[in-house]
Amino acid sequence: MSEILTISGLTKRFGGLTAVNAASFSLTKGEIVGLLGPNGSGKTTVLNMISGHLAPSGGTITLNGNTISGLAPNRIALKGVARTFQLVRGLPSLTVAENVIAALAFGRRKLWGDEARSEALARLAEVGLAQRADQSAQELTYIDQKRMELARALAAEPELLLLDEWLAGLNPTELRTGIDLIQGLADRGITILLVEHVMDAIRALCGRCVVMNAGRKIADGPTAETLTDPEVVKAYLGDDHA
Known part of the structure; x- marks a missing residue:
């Protein structure tokens, strides 16, 4: 390899x-x-x-x-290269999906609009968070905050x-x-x-x-x-x- x-x-x-x-x-x-x-x-x-x-x-x-x-x-x-941090660095004023969309907007493909939302939902599904996409990020449990951070990292492809x-x-x-x-x-x-x-x-x-x-x-x-x-x-x- x-x-x-x-x-x-x-x-x-x-x-x-x-x-x-x-x-x-x-x-x-x-x-x-x-x-x-x-x-x-x-x-x-x-x-x-x-x-x-x-x-x-x-x-x-x-x-x-x-x-x-x-x-x-x-x-x-x-x-x-993508990374997570010891302290989860989400954007608490946004929804879970919007947190991932923000990462996609500045990522390799600079996605916006419907395409960005569709991609965000796919990344959230990968980490088991699709059903929480429209919840406020600040409502997430600790494990789900970590899943959201991982979805944001995966958005960077x-x-x-x-x-x-x-x-x-x-x-x-x-x-x-x-x-x-x-x-x-x-x-x-x-x-x-x-x-x-x-x-x-x-x-x-x-x-x-x-x-x-x-x-x-x-x-x-x-x-x-x-x-x-x-x-x-x-x-x-x-x-x-x-």
Whole structure:
């Protein structure tokens, strides 16, 4: 399989702090890869650089062989990268459908009017929200807010989807639904990089994991092996458990 995303020597400094230190890894098309590590390890900073919300201090990011590091978020989105955020960023004054229509209006095809609404309903159906299309976004439950955010991300027609703790805070039934939803997207050929702390989801979804600690990549390999790697166990649990 061909590589869709290649990260080489990626570095981000904030003043004297190095948040990401020369990280390198790649994703092949259709993979679901977990990006793991304790809080403060640099995971979200990596997502922010891939999606253009932060400019790297060093290194390169390529998508389908084209350099995207340092481009503005809207330009990266138009090249096929979409993401969700730890805090759901909906537009509460709009309906659920209007939230997705807003994403379509600024997306790859710049859809408006009836065509945009039809497309929005299709994206909402994909995430199980079609019946709530005309409700106010602020009336949604937590899981449905997350579904709406995912529908907005899918409206960008991504080849690469970055999920930042999208499964956090869900009850066991919602988690199962969320896992099935993400697997279904991968089955359609969307490549997914998943920052997540819910290990049941990582084991269910990710064939491979990249693990970071203190800004460095410390492991990259099959999920079962990676989660039992002594350095990974030490990073998560401390010296006493290694």
